[in-house]
């Protein structure tokens with residue numbers, strides 16, 4: 001069992017049966033009402049595991065919402081608040097979020113607002129939620145096509161990470177987590193990156209999940225509200241979001257992890273053009289990303305479209321800049337990059 005804290009959250013990684021959760025539910029929250037938020041998949045694949053192995057949930061209520069990012073909305077959030085209200089939940093009662101990043105972000109948001117903040121515990125079940133979304137306190141819902149437009153910085157009191165939930169997670173979802181883990185290695189820890197470069201998902205150890213978590217945790221603790229250092233975590237995401245956004249309204253959406261893998265490749269190329277990253281390091285990053293992800297090629301027109309989406313994005317955040325690599329395991333944030341350089345770097349995808 002690995003234990004540490006990040007901001008206001010206590011984090012435990014290991015078998016949930018051996019964690020502090022059973023005691024927490026029967027003692028600390030012994031007299032509190034409990035509700036478990038699940039989506040249709042985690043209801044089917046993960047909920048029974050909790051009931052089978054944990055005391056203290058005998059009388060827990062269940063709120064099930066449909067799976068998928070399209071449901072990370074205010075409408076669904078209202079339905080959660082209405083259900084909590086009907087069941088007469090109070091501030092001292094507990095919401096347990098059992099699911100991926102969608103359930104944690106939405107449930108965390110709902111809990112942070114309900115009665116000015118009720119107790120909230122995350123039990124992340126996707127790799128992405130384990131290494132990324134459950135840490136750092138960002139909660140939120142989407143507003144139309146704007147991701148996480150409404151949200152708060154509110155940490156859950158506890159996060160229980162049990163990698164055995166990953167057994168039922170589809171491979172394609174695991175890739176979304178892997179992309180963020182590789183990003184953690186690229187910005188902070190070359191050894192972590194190399195370990196992930198060739199590992200198969202069967203061999204994904206608790207130790208690797210902990211290493212990734214520690215990197216995210218260290219960065220958010222140094223800058224909880226994303227004024228400086230936390231921007232390091234945006235590596236690959238400026239271009240990645242533009243590519244993801246481009247496919248949003250088409251028939252074939254691109255997964256976040258795959259879009260970020262493309263984004264990391266382009267932003268590594270920008271780092272090289274800027275003279276920050278050696279040709280050798282760039283080639284290594286390119287070969288790892290090409291090996292792990294189905295990197296696609298795009299036309300010149302598509303690349304222009306990515307730039308125009310990035311420009312809209314820049315306007316919104318008042319001149320966003322890039323997080324770039326100075327080497328594998330070393331990054332800098334807030335680097336201004338000209339559009340011509342981005343266009344040049346995008347050719348790596350042609």
Ligand SMILES: NC(=O)c1ccc[n+]([C@@H]2O[C@H](COP(=O)([O-])OP(=O)(O)OC[C@H]3O[C@@H](n4cnc5c(N)ncnc54)[C@H](O)[C@@H]3O)[C@@H](O)[C@H]2O)c1
Pocket residue numbers: 039040041042045046067068069072099100101102103105125126127128129132133134135136137138139147148165166167168169170173176
């Ligand atoms: N708060 C943050 O700091 C932060 C960071 C990164 C991402 N996010 C958010 O996280 C979300 C993406 O997270 P995600 O990739 O986990 O998506 P998700 O929660 O939609 O889960 C992906 C799919 O996997 C299913 N699933 C989850 N666990 C499963 C399991 N153990 N077995 C079988 N199926 C399972 C889900 O039902 C869903 O269909 C986005 O909304 C993103 O904005 C938040």
Ligand SMILES: [Zn+2]
Pocket residue numbers: 180237256260
């Ligand atoms: Zn991401």
